Amino acid sequence: MSLEICLSFIMTFIVSLILVPFVSKISKQLGIIAHTNKRTIHKGTIARTGGYAIYASFLIGTMIFLKTDTQINAILIGGFIIFLTGFYDDIHDLSPKLKMLGQIVAALVVIIYGDISLKGAIIPFLPSNISHVIAIIVTIGWIVGISNAVNLIDGLDGLCGGISIIVLVTISLTSLTYGRTDISSLSLLLAGAIGGFLVYNFHPASVFLGDCGALFIGFMIAVISLLGFGYKSSSFFTLGAPIVVLMVPIMDTIIAIIRRKVHHKSFSEADKNHLHHKLMFSLELGQTKSVLILYTVTILFSLCSYIYLYDKIAATILFLTLMLFFEVFVEATNMIDRKYKPVLTIMNIFIKSEYLPSIKDTKPYRRIVEKAKKKYAVVFLIVVAIVFSLVFFINKDNTPKTNKPEQTIEYKEVAHETPLMSNIYNQLKTAVSRNKKEDIRQLVAAYFITDYFTLSNKVVNQIGGIDYFYTDKKDDFTAYAKAAYYKNVNTLITNKTNTQEVIKYSIISNEPSNVALSGLEDYSYYDIKITVYFEELNSILNVEEYTTTVTLIEKDQKFSVVVMEE
Structure with a gap:
């Protein structure tokens, strides 16, 4: 890691550290404070525009350390739109539709003006123009989804900021492995700005991110991860790694959508059933311990993405293990619904504990078992067919391609040499x-x-x-x-x-x-x-x-x- 990249982190950290108290004081004087609702757990008067200091620090850092080009300009313009959307929401409470509109506009600026999207994505059996349209839609969904996922985990002191720093540092280290110092520098500029804010936001917090900060951070993480598609060194690195590192906010968001759908509630309706709330209230761990546990989980997922570069099998095993524990936690704490316990029910077939749900006591599972008994032969044949198909394709990929000649590398002398x-x-x-x-x-x-x-x-x-x-x-x-x-x-x-x-x-x-x-x-x-x-x-x-x-x-x-x- 170059000295300049390290200095960019230190500088934005110091600038943010200096700006946050001033922003907090002005915010309180203007009455821009965090209001209580069903989801909040804070007490007292706390400014909700700490994201302003992060945004300002990041801008100062980009002016000093980054060379401007079309992509950087598009990211800055899109970031400004998303910041304004969140900032206005912090003051006047935008409707969900208008907030979503601001996020989509910001995403379109990055895609159209900055030409940043999933350009490398090719869907088999579809014309390239249709694949391109689908890729653009997925890109918008990715940017909007990650922006909101990061915003949703901003429920405990220091949680959103700390997880974001872990994600950005991981992306920075991974990008350096592929020689992408531009992505590394951009990531650490933002990580430093968040770090200065986190000093004041860790429990007990004296200032909050607000939507202006959380949406901006989520937007930047989503866009930074897409930059890798401008130079496809690895499809896993460009999008797969950020998905793994962001697994905590992504899964929390998916579970929230499912939970509210099951209970016939609007997605914008606040509740206290998020991952961090379950740790704090159901397990009675308190804010600090809950946040540190989620930091640790995020670091483990980050390790998955980094280990994958060197040992794919070990990374996959670690990822699946973490996902299994995650699922068990979701079921044990009733994050989705009291009746949703598929893994615990299956585990109890072998454990046979009276404290776990039994497959014999649940009508849905009983119906599934009865149907399976009647159609076990069909199911068995399907499973066997799938297994043999996978083996065939794996062996097909591993067999030497004798029909295709090995590529040769020639040292050519180009025309019109200097x-x-x-x-x-x-x-x-x-x-x-x-x-x-x-x-x-x-x-x-x-x-x-x-x-x-x-x-x-x-x-x-x-x-x-x-x-x-x-x-x-x-x-x-x-x-x-x-x-x-x-x-x-x-x-x-x-x-x-x-x-x-x-x-x-x-x-x-x-x-x-x-x-x-x-x-x-x-x-x-x-x-x-x-x-x-x-x-x-x-x-x-x-x-x-x-x-x-x-x-x-x-x-x-x-x-x-x-x-x-x-």
């Missing part, structure tokens, strides 16, 4: 002939990065470095380049202002990498940190020299680029 590129290529040929792998890695990275950032030799729609990128990831890289450095290159070429050219470079480090692409975990990866120097001020990057890290994969004793940090 003098530096020609020099690098000649050195590369020499290193290959002598089989000096360390030199080959450095020269492949140097040739790729020089070709990528040099525009003086490019023609319309040409992407530099594409020949040195891993074959299966070239389409992703092309899409990424066109949305980033090459976004306006065609205009520069047309106007003959494409004068950007790398004239020299220096290798800073050459070491093994922790990156592992899905399906290519058994290969070796290397991180090459490199600084390039431009002939003049680069008008796109607005710098004369630029440092980046290129990740290479070694396959068939040759190297190609799989990730570029920009």
Whole structure:
């Protein structure tokens, strides 16, 4: 983790720490305080706009540490809309429909203007345009859902803030593993701002997040997790990991929806049957212990997502174990309904405890058993068919694909080379002939990065470095380049202002990498940190020299680029 990323966390933490008391004092003077209802448990006069300090601290941090681009601007605009929606609700109590409208508008800004969505999602047997529409709908649902899920767990002192910090730190560490320092920096900027607020929000709290803070945090977590789809290094990382890490608020929200549906209540109707309420009241643990337990559970789910990068089986076992305990807790505390106890009922078949529900005493289960007895043969055949189908597909995936030739990696000399590129290529040929792998890695990275950032030799729609990128990831890289450095290159070429050219470079480090692409975990990866120097001020990057890290994969004793940090 770079020093700059760590400093961003520290700075937003300090700024938030300073701002919260001032925001709290002004909020009380203006009468913007937390009102009591069926769901609240606080006493006294407490300001409910602590989220304002978080938002302000985050903005200050982004101005200092982040480079603005279309995606960052879209995130900031969407964040502003969601913050205003929550802030207005804190003061005047918006109707659920208007609050939802504000969240959808914020999501659309991110999707349309920022081009941030589940672009990589492909649904089998459906045309690409229909898959795209479905992906957009799912993206809106994800952003709105996570925003509200985070807002719903803001029921105990320090709960929402602490869980959000754990989630953001986990996303930051995971993104660093894939070389995404942009996601890491954005995550820690927000985590630091929340950390400064948490000092005042932990029990007994002197200030609350309010909807302006909880909705903003939820929105940012949802959008940050989607950023990975701009550069598909792993579908699990981009959305699967955040789902696992956010399992506590997600499951609490799903259970709340089911519970209110079962009892014919509106989703917006407050109650005291949330996960944290059950810990505090049903188990009589109090606020602090309940919050610390939920912190621990969130950390365990976070470990699942991080362990998955290195050991999928261990991570899956831990996840399923946690989900089993979660289900047992839900049933034991009657979070959904007193009659909802499927797992406990099944467990009692073996335990035979008088304190657990018995399958013989429940009519629904008795009916199920009777039907199963009559149709046991059909059920058995279906189960056997499913098992054999799974075995077939697993074995099919694991069998060698003899019909498809193994991909080969070639070190090509591109047309219209610059003098530096020609020099690098000649050195590369020499290193290959002598089989000096360390030199080959450095020269492949140097040739790729020089070709990528040099525009003086490019023609319309040409992407530099594409020949040195891993074959299966070239389409992703092309899409990424066109949305980033090459976004306006065609205009520069047309106007003959494409004068950007790398004239020299220096290798800073050459070491093994922790990156592992899905399906290519058994290969070796290397991180090459490199600084390039431009002939003049680069008008796109607005710098004369630029440092980046290129990740290479070694396959068939040759190297190609799989990730570029920009």
